[in-house]
Amino acid sequence: MSKLNVWHALLGLISITIVTGQNCSTYDPCGRYGYCGDDVNGNWECQCKFWWTGTLCNKQSSSGIQVIVLGVLVGVLLIIFYGLSIFFSTRRNKQEPTIDNKRNDQNIGLNPNLTHVVIVNVKKSARLSSCFIAILMLIVTTVALVTKWSLVQPIHNELVKKYQEQDLLFYTRKSFCRLIDYEDFNMLTFPIACLLLIIFIIFSKRTSCMRQKLKGYIAPVIPIDFYMHIKRKFAAVVFAIIADELVDIVSQVLLGETSNDDGVIVVYILRIAKVLVIGLRYYPVLSAVYIDSILSLLCATFYAWLDFSLTIVDQSLCQSDFYPSDDNFDDTNGTDLEILFNYYGTGHNLILITILSDIPRYICWSYIVIKLPMLLITKIHRTIKHKQENRPNRLHLTREEKILLHSSAPHSVEMTYVRNLFRSINQRSTSRSFLARLIPKFIYQWRDDFxxxxxxxxxxxxIFLVLVSITIQACILVLPYMDIMQQYLQQQVDTLTGVSSLIGVQREFPLPNFVPPYVIAILAAFIITIIQLLTLLANIRRNLLQIFRGDDSEIPVRSKSKYLSYTTGNFHFAGFFIGYVIWGYILTAVFAFIVCICIDAFMTYGSVMFLEKILKSIIPVLLLIIFKQYLNKLLARYAFLQHYGDVLAINNRRILMIFLYFNFFLDSFLGFISSIIRIIQSVIGGCLYMSRLDYSPMGRKLETFDSGFSAYCGFIHIEAVHRNSIMLVVVGHLYSAMKAKQYLAKSSTIIVKSSNPRNKDYSSKAIRKWHLAVLLLRNPRLTFLRKHALLLLQNEDKQVKALNTATRLSYSEQQRHRFSLISENDLEHAWQKNIN
Structure with a gap:
């Protein structure tokens, strides 16, 4: 031993002798690598952190040295693996000939750069009507918010005065509030909605059932056809408004806000009745747009303005968000409002929060009350224009027929999809939309054929409005309770971790301030859920396109024995989707909250004994697993695969057999650890992917037992059957030919000219067969369907007769497109042009 080490040992013994009899309150010899605590005799004692040892925790243990060495080896292995990958990738790119990926000249001429897109395309897309609607929406939203502020401010001032006087915190509702709602049911607009529905039913015509009775009138009306592209934006906004009503029901289910006198069955019946009342309230607005008549749009316009006005009054004076009334004072006895006043103050902060939380809802309402009058004016203008034309032999088409006929139009989405089937990816025209050029393709590739x-x-x-409402309420209503929650959880954590044998040692897991971790967790859960929803939206398009071309790599192949399961799954898809998203949001928020608390505890206290114990057990295992994985990758790419992994062929066969022999026993030890990690990953993945119905945590073999994934499969199959672009184009073309014959038969002024054999289109049979072969090669699923159809036609002659005598299509009311893109005049001009 050297003299220097001897002197260090003597100094340590002297220091220990000097501080004997002292405790940690007067002296802390443990330093930054140990916890100082007092034993039973009142003397100090050190508990070392991580892999430190010694009386004063100033020595590195052998385990710590080994962990450091293993970490260095892992780092070196990562550098070697990724360094070689970059080197060989760069060398491969230099050796391969450069491929000139030229764009289509037509597309380059249309959209040469992003500046041209911003100046030209955005200018064309920003129509005058859209700008006018946006300005009116801003005005109506501002007026609605100012009105609510003026109505809520007297109530706020009254309750602030009672709070300062320590009086009971509630306000007396106006007498008309009992006329507007009863037990959370809007009983004023509900009868009006039922009356409007009766009017719509009386003036609606039947299309198939007993058309001769009552001249075809008195028919049920539907609010929206989900397989039709009629005012999709309008319907989406109405459903967003309905989402605000659903938030109350969800909060009642989660919080269990029920009366003690009500039974379980009665509670569920009341919730079902509330959902039905909400649906009937917005039924006339949706059905009026679907009917598209002057009467329906006029009634819906007045009803929407009335409902919007009553909603502002009801949510301001009758059912305020934060201020208890004499009707619901017994629920909390004013304690919630008292806590909010203590946290946010008695100023106008609470009113400002109320107004800001209502902005998304009022923007949606403003769009409805502005869009309905514009639709009414447009309908009146078109009706007057058609009457002025006064064509005697004009062919009248229903909205369903217009949508179906538009599917075979040259500029339709369905025809674009069919046209792209005969083109390669490089030959397909790029989208002219500004968003398509703005969004990077690796995130989302915009397609004009879907x-x-x-x-x-x-x-x-x-879902988006529900998430926004839940996020706002979670931040506003829960933040005042964070201190109480922190104290309660600290007591529970101390009980679970136990009391240390050393007196004066800090807690095993001290909890930091909950407000920053909670806000970060809520925002992280919101962002993660939005990303998952957008990813699912892209996957829905991909899965539908896969089913169109017969690819069952992700969605199980369609089976006739599961048609009933597909239909019921399609029924449950929307409800399951919303429920899964809400629970996924909650679980992600809880998981993120726990992680943020752990990180904040490290940042606040510098060290946490409970977390250090967990990390001390996890870090060596993780380093060993990572080292083994990247060693296997390095050997697999550069030792056991040909051409550095570019070819799936074994290289160095003898060495590989020897490696597999010894690896057989080595991985058996890592298998147990991997199984534990697998369980943890399943739990974390299940929480993060709860909102993804296209993902089943049970795996491919057991995915059918997942009710959410089964509902998703049913939705995809039903959607693909009724919205297949190829089917819509073919049916639209056949229906157009049939309508053309009907128009020629009814027209007495048009003289059909004899066909000239010179003008006949001599399409080669070989060309037609080539097109058919290309179509079947790119859509292999159609091959089996075509064979099955040909066998049915050969064996059953009745089907041929049925096809020849058919007068309408069975799916004609379900396959639709935007009605404004085709009219009766366009169809007549096209037929006359073909005849002449």
């Missing part, structure tokens, strides 16, 4: 159905937009608008 359009989401109305159901998807309605579901997503509902």
């Amino acid at each position: 359009r989401f159905s109305s159901r998807i937009l309605c579901i997503y608008s509902t």
Whole structure:
């Protein structure tokens, strides 16, 4: 031993002798690598952190040295692996000939750069009507918010005065509040909505059932056809407004706000009745747009303005968000408002929070009350214009027929999809939309040959507004309770971790201030859920396109024995989706809150004994697993695969057999650890992917037992059957030919000219067969469907007769497109042009 080490040992013994009899309150010899505590005799004692040892925790233990060495080896292995990957990738790119990926000249001429897109395309897309609607929406929203501020401010001032005088915190509702609502049911607009529905039913015509009875009138009206593209944005906004009503029901379910006298069955019946009342309130608004008549739009316009006005009054004077009234004072006895006053103050902060939380809801309402009058004016203008034309032999088309006929139009989305089937990816024209050029393609690639159905937009608008409402309420209502929650949880954590044998040692897991971790956790849960929803939206498009071309790599292949399951799953899709998203949001928030508390505890206190014990057990295992994984990757790419992993062929076969022999026993030890990690990953993945119905945590073999994934499969299959672009184009073309024959038969002024054989289109049979072969090669699923159809036609002659005598399509009311893109005049001009 050297003299220097001897002197250090002597100094340590002297220091220990000097401080004997002292405790940690007067002397802390443990330093930054140990916890100082007092034993039973009142003397100090050190508890070392991580891999430190010694009486004063000033020596590195052998385990610590080994962990450091293993960490260095892992770092070196990572550098070698990724360094070689970058080197070989760069060398491969230099050796391969450069490929000139030229864009289509037409697309380059249209959109040469982003500046041109901003100046030209955005200018064309920003129509005058859209700007006018946006300005009116801003005005109506501002007026509504100012009105609510003026109505809520007297109530706020009254309760502030009672709070300062320590009086009971509640206000007396106006007498007309009992006329507007009864037990959370809007009983003033509900009868008006029922009356409007009766009017719509009386003036609606039947299309198939008993058309001769009562001249075809008195028919049920539907609010929206989810497989039709009629005012998708309008329907999505209405569903977003309905989402605000659903937040109250969700809060009642989660918090269990029920009366003690009510039974379980009665509670569920009342909630179902509330949902039905909410649906009937907005039924006339949706059905009026679907009917698209002057009477329906006029009634819906007045009803929407009335309902919007009563909603402002009801939510300001009758059912305020934070201020208890004489009707609901017994629920909390004013304690919630007292806590809010203590946290946010008695100024205008609470009113400002109320107004800001109502902005999304009022923006949606403003769009409804502005859009309905504009639709009414447009309908009146078109009706007057058609009457002035006064065409005697004009062919009248229903809205369903217009949508179906538009599917076969050259500029339709369905025809664009069919046209792209015969083109490679490089030959397809890029989208002219500004968003398509603005969003990077690795995030989302915009396609002009696909359009989401109305159901998807309605579901997503509902979910987005629900998430916004829950996030705002979670931040506003829970923050005042954070201190109480922190104290309670600290007591529970101290009880679980136990009391240390050393007196004066800090807690095993001291909790920091809950406010920053809670806010970060809520925002992180909101962002993660939004990202998951957008990813699911892209996956819905990909899965639908896969089903269109017969690809069952992700969605199980369609089976006839599961048609009933697909239908019921399609029924449950929307409800399951909303429920899964809400629970996924809650679980993600809880998980993120725990992680943020742990990180904040380290940042606040510098060290936490409970977390150090966990990390001390986890870090060596993780380093060993990472070292083994990257060693296997390095050997697999550069030792056991040909061409550095570019070819799936074994290289160095003998060495590989020897490696597999010894690796057989080595991985058996890591298998137990991997199984534990697998369970932890399943729990974390299940929480983060709860809102993803396209992802089943049970795995591919057991995914059918997942009710959420089964509902998603049912939705995809039903959607693909009724919205297949190829089917819509073919049916639209056949229906157009049939309508053309009907128009020629009824027209007495048009003389059909004899066909000239010179003008006949001599399409080669070989070309037609080539097109058919290309279509079947790119859509292999259609091959089996075509064979099955040909066998049915050969074996059953009745089907041929049925096809020849058919007068209408069975799915004609379900396959739709935007009605404003085709009219009766366009169809007549096209037919006359073909005839002439």
